[in-house]
Amino acid sequence: MRANHASFDVFDAVFAVIPWPALMLGHDGAVMLTSEEVGVPAARPEPPPSLRERAGHYIAALRGEPPWLTPQEVDTTRALPSGEEVQERIILRRTDWGACLIVMAQTELRQLTGADIQAARLAALGFMVAGVCHEISNPLTSLHSVVQLLRSEKRPDDRVLEKGLSSIESSVKKILDISRRLVMFSRVGEEPRSQFAVDVAIDEALQVMRQEKLLDRIELQWSTDASALVFGNTGQLSEVFLNLFLNAAQAMDGSGSLSIRTVDAGNSVQVIVSDSGPGISEAVLARMFEPFFTTKPTGQGTGLGLAISSEIVLEHGGTLKVERSPAPGASFCVELPRERP
Numbered sequence: 001m002r003a004n005h006a007s008f009d010v011f012d013a014v015f016a017v018i019p020w021p022a023l024m025l026g027h028d029g030a031v032m033l034t035s036e037e038v039g040v041p042a043a044r045p046e047p048p049p050s051l052r053e054r055a056g057h058y059i060a061a062l063r064g065e066p067p068w069l070t071p072q073e074v075d076t077t078r079a080l081p082s083g084e085e086v087q088e089r090i091i092l093r094r095t096d097w098g099a100c101l102i103v104m105a106q107t108e109l110r111q112l113t114g115a116d117i118q119a120a121r122l123a124a125l126g127f128m129v130a131g132v133c134h135e136i137s138n139p140l141t142s143l144h145s146v147v148q149l150l151r152s153e154k155r156p157d158d159r160v161l162e163k164g165l166s167s168i169e170s171s172v173k174k175i176l177d178i179s180r181r182l183v184m185f186s187r188v189g190e191e192p193r194s195q196f197a198v199d200v201a202i203d204e205a206l207q208v209m210r211q212e213k214l215l216d217r218i219e220l221q222w223s224t225d226a227s228a229l230v231f232g233n234t235g236q237l238s239e240v241f242l243n244l245f246l247n248a249a250q251a252m253d254g255s256g257s258l259s260i261r262t263v264d265a266g267n268s269v270q271v272i273v274s275d276s277g278p279g280i281s282e283a284v285l286a287r288m289f290e291p292f293f294t295t296k297p298t299g300q301g302t303g304l305g306l307a308i309s310s311e312i313v314l315e316h317g318g319t320l321k322v323e324r325s326p327a328p329g330a331s332f333c334v335e336l337p338r339e340r341p
């Protein structure tokens with residue numbers, strides 16, 4: 001789905017739930033709309049230049065390729081016309097129209113409370129709303145027409161009935177998959193964080209893979225490392241690893257090799273997950289973190305795996321990146337801080 005009038009309606013809804021100034025960027029990095037332009041009152045009154053005029057400064061501070069499409073959080077310093085300096089944190093998240101950039105003043109950051117963290121999570125969900133409406137409208141339309149068709153046949157024969165029922169089943173499954181993932185993601189607040197060996201989260205994810213018999217034909221190379229401690233929520237991080245392992249298994253069509261390596265990166269720990277699958281094309285690389293982007297057949301992927309995983313990792317003060325290496329297959333790097341960020 002590309003930016004259209006429907007996106008502009010969604011922008012209003014997203015601006016309304018985000019308590020900070022925000023800019024919507026297109027796939028080309030151009031500013032589509034700012035919260036200032038739709039008259040959302042800012043928490044603190046901003047002197048000129050306008051949010052749109054400041055976009056260049058914010059985009060220049062971003063990292064990645066292309067920077068305006070790489071989910072991240074960076075701190076910047078900006079000089080006001082008065083000569084005074086303001087410290088700002090810019091938060092960038094992917095959306096199906098491109099990206100949303102949120103600008104938080106450092107003074108607000110210092111007082112970041114549980115409610116703010118919840119608001120940020122809700123904002124991330126807000127970005128997904130456009131996609132959710134779009135994604136569930138197809139299976140709902142198909143459900144509606146199958147039901148009407150079955151109704152119109154006085155006594156549908158077994159073949160028609162069977163076809164109708166399996167179509168209903170796959171539409172319902174698609175809607176359930178989306179709603180389950182979003183419900184899990186929308187749980188905020190009650191997730192305790194502590195320091196633990198990252199192996200614990202990796203092992204939890206591998207156990208799920210084993211229970212589902214997804215590792216039977218996969219050669220697993222995992223070098224455990226009890227000294228690789230990270231700070232965070234075990235359950236959420238094991239969900240991140242599970243998404244990466246599932247993607248690897250699916251890319252390899254169930255058989256191949258999966259390697260999990262931990263690397264000591266000083267204050268942080270990197271976990272590198274590599275597979276021997278077909279790798280990732282440039283076209284997919286550009287869009288894979290976008291909510292609802294999937295190359296999998298209907299019913300096999302919601303396209304939320306990487307979007308949710310990268311959101312969880314960013315909330316932990318870490319990063320989730322694709323490793324660009326000449327080796328065949330795909331490789332992902334999850335970097336997590338050892339201590340409370």
Ligand SMILES: Nc1ncnc2c1ncn2[C@@H]1O[C@H](COP(=O)(O)OP(=O)(O)OP(=O)(O)O)[C@@H](O)[C@H]1O
Nearest residue numbers: 247248251288294295296301302303304305306330
């Ligand atoms: N290891 C990988 N190898 C090749 N392509 C991958 C790999 N991991 C992800 N991708 C590509 O990125 C896309 C998005 O992945 P993501 O996990 O977000 O969604 P999904 O796997 O399609 O659906 P879901 O995770 O909701 O079941 C995939 O459809 C696939 O094209």
Ligand SMILES: [Mg+2]
Nearest residue numbers: 243247305306
């Ligand atoms: Mg996935």
